[in-house]
Amino acid sequence: METSQTSDGVERPRHFMVGDWMVAPERGQINCAGRMERVEPKAMEVLVFLAAHQGEVVTREELEKNVWHGALVGYDAVTNSVIKLRKALGDHAREPGIIATIPKRGYRLVAPVRYVDIEEEQLLAGPDTAGPDSVPAGKTRSRSLKAALIASALVVLVGLAAALHLIWSPATLESPALSGGESSHTPSIVVLPFDNLSDDPQFESFADGITEDIITDLSGLPALLVIASNTSFAFKGKQVPERELAADLDVDFVLEGSIRRQGDAVRVNARLVDARSGFQKWAKRYDRQAAEVFAVQDEVTSSIVEALAVKLSQQEAERLARRTTNNLAAYDYFQVGQRLAKVSTPETNRQAQEAYRKAIELDPSYGRAYGALGYTLAFSYRRGWTDDPQQTLERALELARKGVQLADSIPQTYWALGFVHLMRKEYKLAEAAATEAVTVAPNYADGYGLLALIKNALGEPESAIALIKKGMQLNPYYTWDYPYNLGRAYYTLGRIDEAIEALEEAKTRNENAVPIRMHLAASYVRANRQDDAEWEVQEIQVLSPTDTISHLEAAHPIQDEALMNAFVDDLRTAGLPE
Numbered sequence: 001m002e003t004s005q006t007s008d009g010v011e012r013p014r015h016f017m018v019g020d021w022m023v024a025p026e027r028g029q030i031n032c033a034g035r036m037e038r039v040e041p042k043a044m045e046v047l048v049f050l051a052a053h054q055g056e057v058v059t060r061e062e063l064e065k066n067v068w069h070g071a072l073v074g075y076d077a078v079t080n081s082v083i084k085l086r087k088a089l090g091d092h093a094r095e096p097g098i099i100a101t102i103p104k105r106g107y108r109l110v111a112p113v114r115y116v117d118i119e120e121e122q123l124l125a126g127p128d129t130a131g132p133d134s135v136p137a138g139k140t141r142s143r144s145l146k147a148a149l150i151a152s153a154l155v156v157l158v159g160l161a162a163a164l165h166l167i168w169s170p171a172t173l174e175s176p177a178l179s180g181g182e183s184s185h186t187p188s189i190v191v192l193p194f195d196n197l198s199d200d201p202q203f204e205s206f207a208d209g210i211t212e213d214i215i216t217d218l219s220g221l222p223a224l225l226v227i228a229s230n231t232s233f234a235f236k237g238k239q240v241p242e243r244e245l246a247a248d249l250d251v252d253f254v255l256e257g258s259i260r261r262q263g264d265a266v267r268v269n270a271r272l273v274d275a276r277s278g279f280q281k282w283a284k285r286y287d288r289q290a291a292e293v294f295a296v297q298d299e300v301t302s303s304i305v306e307a308l309a310v311k312l313s314q315q316e317a318e319r320l321a322r323r324t325t326n327n328l329a330a331y332d333y334f335q336v337g338q339r340l341a342k343v344s345t346p347e348t349n350r351q352a353q354e355a356y357r358k359a360i361e362l363d364p365s366y367g368r369a370y371g372a373l374g375y376t377l378a379f380s381y382r383r384g385w386t387d388d389p390q391q392t393l394e395r396a397l398e399l400a401r402k403g404v405q406l407a408d409s410i411p412q413t414y415w416a417l418g419f420v421h422l423m424r425k426e427y428k429l430a431e432a433a434a435t436e437a438v439t440v441a442p443n444y445a446d447g448y449g450l451l452a453l454i455k456n457a458l459g460e461p462e463s464a465i466a467l468i469k470k471g472m473q474l475n476p477y478y479t480w481d482y483p484y485n486l487g488r489a490y491y492t493l494g495r496i497d498e499a500i501e502a503l504e505e506a507k508t509r510n511e512n513a514v515p516i517r518m519h520l521a522a523s524y525v526r527a528n529r530q531d532d533a534e535w536e537v538q539e540i541q542v543l544s545p546t547d548t549i550s551h552l553e554a555a556h557p558i559q560d561e562a563l564m565n566a567f568v569d570d571l572r573t574a575g576l577p578e
Contacts, residue, residue, distance in 0.1 A: 039085065060078050189224060192211075220440055267288075371407070371415075374417070410441070465486060
């Protein structure tokens with residue numbers, strides 16, 4: 001940050017011009033032709049950082065790192081700051097004269113920046129910007145000196161008070177370091193994807209599945225904060241120092257390991273590292289028969305719980321002891337289905353269904369496979385990939401219920417049931433199932449995501465925003481559906497600039513997701529960006545010709561009739577065919 005020194009020797013951020021606006025960072029003010037606007041601190045820090053990089057593209061990540069100093073913040077923290085700046089500066093996102101949005105990259109300050117000295121600042125500010133506490137120039141230095149002395153005295157007093165509080169406060173006397181008591185801090189952990197050391201790359205999904213299962217087991221423990229799998233898998237194949245992970249994700253511990261599977265034998269290495277110090281807290285190697293890998297998974301989870309001194313209730317201990325399957329062949333087919341289902345095309349959806357059916361044939365008690373099959377059927381209904389929609393939904397519900405019946409200790413089966421109920425427009429049943437998912441696993445980020453989707457469908461956008469922000473905290477490297485839900489909520493609230501910002505970010509994460517483009521087209525209509533809205537509809541027709549007004553009205557879950565009608569009207573204006 002540029003600084004200057006005043007006549008009393010105090011350094012402060014330098015004032016500067018952005019276009020015709022004079023910016024006074026320490027006062028939180030901008031002035032132009034006698035007009036003064038106040039800017040909140042974080043938005044001002046964003047403006048200062050952009051000004052220091054005038055003409056350059058500044059990414060969201062750079063702003064989060066330098067303004068929020070690496071703290072985990074919700075998606076809309078940067079967005080809201082930019083929106084507030086544009087409002088104060090009289091700027092517009094579509095035709096920017098000061099701050100331009102660079103799609104898929106970040107922001108650029110396009111207005112010229114010029115730093116000014118104190119005398120020039122006073123001339124530019126003029127008498128109209130003087131506040132009620134302004135004083136004659138002759139008294140400024142004495143007033144400043146007196147303020148500085150008072151401030152220094154206050155700093156000393158506050159420091160002494162803080163020191164006394166630290167020494168004598170009950171919290172300090174009872175701290176673990178001094179008394180041997182227990183800390184109230186909730187330990188946090190990220191489970192990195194286990195490396196596949198097998199000769200056959202086909203076992204990659206097997207290693208990923210074991211990693212996700214350990215994350216699922218740990219996510220069910222309220223006494224432990226667990227980073228979501230989407231975030232941990234962002235580090236797959238990367239060698240990232242533990243201390244860097246601690247700073248990036250704000251976690252205390254890192255679990256990492258490897259799996260080598262050859263024929264009937266399997267070797268698993270795992271180690272738990274204190275992320276902040278880099279010291280190893282626990283490590284073990286397991287050489288077992290391949291069929292015993294699930295027992296190894298249980299041992300790894302139990303060892304982490306013991307190493308972190310996490311106290312389990314009887315119910316939590318029982319949940320950890322339950323396995324979804326002990327059939328290795330069924331597990332392999334399930335992992336194939338998981339990989340195919342994520343591709344989300346008609347063909348891969350059908351292939352995923354077949355893989356899940358084979359898993360069920362091999363293990364008829366495999367509850368998670370039933371839930372996953374129910375989800376893929378419901379998803380195919382939503383996308384119009386089925387010739388018998390009603391029968392597809394009936395079968396999806398039957399399978400999802402069976403999944404919960406067989407595996408009621410994991411969140412994924414409840415998630416699948418909630419999604420099926422939502423597609424059936426059984427909103428309260430959907431909400432109950434999704435709520436149970438996060439009750440079973442309080443760290444289950446996707447559970448909060450589904451609840452946000454349901455709240456959007458119920459016409460409760462404020463609740464949706466709160467839930468999706470909770471999910472983003474647990475899953476900092478969130479997938480497209482998180483900003484999609486955020487944008488959808490803003491659209492419902494009529495906060496169209498924020499809706500467009502969130503939905504455009506969602507589209508950068510998945511350009512083939514039709515729900516994003518639909519709400520983006522509707523938002524563009526509200527923003528009088530007809531050309532952009534029509535282009536989105538053209539892309540929808542290429543990606544998914546079955547998505548029409550009639551299919552939307554039949555399959556898109558929105559309980560409030562007025563909200564549905566408004567959404568349909570916007571898409572009809574955008575050109576979505578009947």
